[in-house]
Ligand SMILES: Cc1cc2nc3c(=O)[nH]c(=O)nc-3n(C[C@H](O)[C@H](O)[C@H](O)COP(=O)(O)OP(=O)(O)OC[C@H]3O[C@@H](n4cnc5c(N)ncnc54)[C@H](O)[C@@H]3O)c2cc1C
C-alpha cells in the first residue's frame with residue numbers, strides 16, 4: 028500500500044497528491060510515469076511523475092478528474108492508501124539522458140497546455156539543476172484553470188503565459204505565442220518539448236515543422252498493462268508501430284500519425300461514460 032502524504036486541489040478539477048513510494052522515488056527520472064490503482068477493484072490509471080524527493084521517498088502526481096477512475100482518486104485524503112503505485116515506467120526524457128554538454132548547446136522551449144503543464148515541470152527543474160536554461164510557454168483556457176505558475180517562475184529561464192480568452196498573460200493559444208516569439212520577437216529555438224492534449228500537440232508540431240524546430244511530444248494513449256504486453260498503447264511513428272509505454276511516452280512529434288492516435292484514444296468513450304454514471 029502507498030500512503031498519500033498530502034492532497035490538495037490546484038483548481039476545481041485538478042488535484043496534486045504527494046505519495047510515499049520510496050522505490051519509485053529512488054529510481055525515477057523526468058519523463059517517466061506510474062500506473063496507479065486507488066483500490067483493488069479500481070482501474071489502472073497511468074500518470075506522469077511530476078516531481079520526486081529521493082530523500083523523503085515521495086513522488087508527486089497531478090491529476091485531472093475526468094472519468095470514473097480519477098473521480099474516485101479525487102475523493103481520497105491525506106493518510107489514505109493507494110493499492111498500487113507501479114513504476115517508474117517508460118523511458119526518461121532524452122534531455123536528461125543525452126550528453127549534458129550537448130544539451131547545453133540547445134536552445135530549448137517547452138510548450139505546455141492545460142494539465143500538460145505538470146509533466147513539463149520535472150524536466151525544466153532537472154535542466155535548471157544541471158545548468159541548462161529553458162523557456163516555457165504555458166497555455167490555459169482561462170486564468171482560473173492555470174496551474175503551477177509560481178513553481179515555474181523558480182525554474183524557467185523565461186516564462187510565457189497565454190490564455191485562450193485573454194483573462195491572464197498573452198491572449199491566444201500556445202501556438203500563437205510560440206509563433207510570435209520566433210517570428211516577431213527574435214527568439215530562436217532548436218528543440219521543443221510539447222506536452223498537452225493530443226490536438227494541441229498536433230498543431231504545435233505543424234507549426235514547429237514550418238519553423239524548423241525539432242519537436243518531442245509526450246504521447247498519452249490508452250494504456251492497460253504499461254509493460255509492452257497488451258498492445259493497447261500502440262501508435263505509429265514514422266510508419267512503424269511503437270508502444271508508448273515502453274518505447275515512449277516521448278516521440279519525435281513530426282513523425283507521429285496524429286489522426287490515428289486521436290481516433291484510438293476515443294475508442295472506449297461509451298464504456299467510459301457508463302463507468303462514470305455508475306459512481
Ligand atoms: C503516459 C501517460 C501519462 C499520463 N499522465 C497523466 C497525468 O499526469 N495526469 C492526468 O490527469 N492524466 C494523465 N494521463 C491520462 C490519464 O491516464 C487518464 O485521464 C485517466 O486514465 C482517465 O481515467 P478515468 O477513469 O478517470 O476516465 P475515463 O472515463 O476512463 O476516460 C476518460 C479519457 O481518459 C483517457 N483514458 C482513459 N483510460 C485511460 C488509460 N487507461 N490510459 C490512458 N488514458 C486513458 C481517454 O482519453 C478517455 O477518453 C496520462 C496518460 C498516459 C498514457
Ligand code: FES
Pocket residue numbers: 249250251252253254255256257258259260261270271272273
Ligand atoms: S499499455 Fe500495454 S503495451 Fe503499452
